[in-house]
Amino acid sequence: MQIGEVAARTELSLRTIRHYEEAGLVIPSARSQGGFRLYAESDVGRLMVIRRMKPLGFTLEQMRDLLAATDRLDSGEELSAEEREEALARVRDFEQMAAERVTDLRTRLARAEEFAATLRERLAPTPLS
Template sequence: MTDERTAEEVEATLRIGELADRSSMSLRTLRHYDEVGLLTPSGRTVGGFRLYTERDVDRLLLIRRMKPLGFSLDAMAELLRVADSLESAATPEEAAGIRTRLDAFIADAAARRAKLEEQLAMADEFLALLRAR
């Protein structure tokens, strides 16, 4: 899909404000994600307003889940490219190579999650110390 598709060509569209409401993200963040290529609108109205589909919503929710894990915008973009390329793999060998790259992201995300769990445990200990005073 390209930016040049019109509202009539894009099914079940949301404007950027509706997407912001559904995702609990700011308009500024959504525009930034468009500028850096993380979330490209599926179409535009005749007046040039961005239009998003349910697939775009799913993509945005994936991006939103990466943020707390501390992934950079570049890492997010790479993960999205890998995930997108898995759908279009031409051969089983190509799919296996892509899956290997995806597995590396999974391992990285798991390590980041474990670090967050450690930080939460430390925060719980800190709160317990404060409450004990």
């Protein structure tokens, strides 16, 4: 599929997808005869991982690190027990970091909702005495 369809499916802008390509996080699977980027389902999957990591504050380097570990596990290549455990440990580390960041976001959201409620109460009409 072309970049426009990928953008629609991932809800990422064309510019963002190109940025992730320049950063080496996702590489189009092919190019058309006209030079257009062509993406496969696996590329869309990578972009969805990146899209989910971004709001949790992961850096491009961290995204690259996680994708390298998952690529290794998904490669179909024979891994030694040590290599497999190392890749799984990286994924576990990211899962733990994500869980901690989700907890932090929930706390921040609760505080923001309390603040908004306080403002609503302040604006509510007061009954006449």
